[in-house]
Amino acid sequence: MTESIRIVGGNPLQGVIQIRGAKNAALPLMTAALLTDETLTLTNVPHLTDIQTMAELLEQHGVHINHTAGSYAYELKAQTIINTTASYDLVCKMRASILVLGPLVARCGQARVSLPGGCAIGTRPVDIHLSGLKQLGAQIELSEGYINASAPKGLTGAKITMPLVSVTATENLMMAGTLAKGETHLINAAREPEVVDLANCLIAMGAKITGAGTDTIIIEGVSRLHKATYAVLPDRIETGTYAMAAVITGGDLELTHTSLALIPSIASTLQQAGIIIQETPNGMRVKSSGSSILGVDVMTEPYPGFATDLQAQIMAVMTICRGASMITETIFENRFMHVQELCRMGANITVHHSSALVRGVPYLSGAQVMATDLRASVCLVLAGLAAKGETTISRIYHLDRGYENLEEKFRNCGANIERIAA
Numbered sequence: 001m002t003e004s005i006r007i008v009g010g011n012p013l014q015g016v017i018q019i020r021g022a023k024n025a026a027l028p029l030m031t032a033a034l035l036t037d038e039t040l041t042l043t044n045v046p047h048l049t050d051i052q053t054m055a056e057l058l059e060q061h062g063v064h065i066n067h068t069a070g071s072y073a074y075e076l077k078a079q080t081i082i083n084t085t086a087s088y089d090l091v092c093k094m095r096a097s098i099l100v101l102g103p104l105v106a107r108c109g110q111a112r113v114s115l116p117g118g119c120a121i122g123t124r125p126v127d128i129h130l131s132g133l134k135q136l137g138a139q140i141e142l143s144e145g146y147i148n149a150s151a152p153k154g155l156t157g158a159k160i161t162m163p164l165v166s167v168t169a170t171e172n173l174m175m176a177g178t179l180a181k182g183e184t185h186l187i188n189a190a191r192e193p194e195v196v197d198l199a200n201c202l203i204a205m206g207a208k209i210t211g212a213g214t215d216t217i218i219i220e221g222v223s224r225l226h227k228a229t230y231a232v233l234p235d236r237i238e239t240g241t242y243a244m245a246a247v248i249t250g251g252d253l254e255l256t257h258t259s260l261a262l263i264p265s266i267a268s269t270l271q272q273a274g275i276i277i278q279e280t281p282n283g284m285r286v287k288s289s290g291s292s293i294l295g296v297d298v299m300t301e302p303y304p305g306f307a308t309d310l311q312a313q314i315m316a317v318m319t320i321c322r323g324a325s326m327i328t329e330t331i332f333e334n335r336f337m338h339v340q341e342l343c344r345m346g347a348n349i350t351v352h353h354s355s356a357l358v359r360g361v362p363y364l365s366g367a368q369v370m371a372t373d374l375r376a377s378v379c380l381v382l383a384g385l386a387a388k389g390e391t392t393i394s395r396i397y398h399l400d401r402g403y404e405n406l407e408e409k410f411r412n413c414g415a416n417i418e419r420i421a422a
């Protein structure tokens with residue numbers, strides 16, 4: 001059944017929101033279970049459709065998953081890998097499926113993974129993953145839409161300089177390196193907290209890794225990994241999204257089970273916009289200063305820069321700023337699809353190549369809009385929460401990929417929001 005979200009905007013949000021574990025940390029952590037025949041227990045795994053998709057994919061490879069409905073814990077045991085193919089029907093649902101490639105080749109000496117193909121926010125190739133695996137000694141062939149990787153004698157450590165900072169390529173190659181012979185150096189590695197989380201979990205499983213969180217990660221291969229229990233770090237994108245919900249509605253929200261340290265650029269951008277952000281023992285409090293939001297320029301960058309996954313949300317906030325804001329997207333080439341929808345709600349935005357000039361308007365007006373991807377969907381929810389009148393957002397299935405109980409969390413803080421059959 002297709003569903004829509006209906007919002008009557010204008011209520012300042014007030015209350016407490018608990019932040020869950022990070023989707024983009026949980027997904028690679030789940031694939032790390034492929035590296036050992038012992039049980040990997042993960043806690044703080046969020047309830048999201050992307051997590052279900054990953055569980056389904058891992059089960060196809062033979063991973064036994066123990067998870068009680070409603071629980072945030074997953075026990076994953078890959079005693080025997082029964083199938084090294086990741087088929088198109090699951091990979092096309094979620095690009096992060098490519099994260100099984102490194103672990104499967106490392107553990108089994110072979111993998112056949114569907115090419116993820118294009119996606120709404122850009123072409124997103126996987127050349128860095130493939131070239132890195134080749135440098136570790138794998139043979140890679142592309143045929144009939146699949147990546148065929150093989151390394152019958154195992155992988156061998158290498159010095160890999162990645163041409164671009166890629167989060168999942170760094171994760172794939174780090175996992176592959178854990179079971180390779182000798183030392184692997186990943187140069188120009190991604191520094192995202194999710195990469196550090198994966199490294200810490202792999203270390204708990206017996207891997208030898210140093211430098212995670214810097215641009216050079218060194219992995220000394222070991223012959224096997226073992227069981228571990230690991231808690232997924234808080235979701236910094238969920239944190240930033242709810243912080244912006246407080247800002248755009250002129251509200252006051254406490255975000256718990258998270259940390260300001262995870263969102264350095266986001267926090268400083270919001271502070272420049274005149275927002276009050278206070279650290280609390282278990283998270284942060286974000287509140288409007290009572291005067292209008294100041295226009296601030298934003299450029300997306302790899303961590304610790306401003307996250308591309310929060311670009312759409314900050315744009316929603318800037319539509320009602322005092323002055324103007326230039327928002328430049330440097331990570332993905334086609335990540336402005338929310339612009340047209342925001343303009344349908346009265347925003348004044350002009351796009352020129354990879355920059356959007358957002359001229360603040362006094363208010364947004366409710367409208368019927370359509371979601372195009374995960375973060376664009378939530379940007380329209382934020383706009384709807386602030387807009388005068390009623391907003392209906394269709395194609396909201398994207399939201400369930402990355403936000404757990406979104407409407408309920410907003411409703412508990414005073415929003416008038418509901419999910420309806422479209």
Ligand code: UD1
Pocket residue numbers: 024027095096122123124125126127128129130164165166167168169194308309331332333
């Ligand atoms: C991850 C996140 C995603 C986030 C993105 C950037 C996960 C599961 N997803 O995606 O939410 O938006 O980081 O922070 O963690 N590139 C290549 N060749 C490659 C790989 C990437 O050219 O082989 C390019 C991409 O097209 C993009 C840039 O590198 O322009 C960064 O992408 P990357 O960091 O790889 O994004 P993902 O890891 O797919």
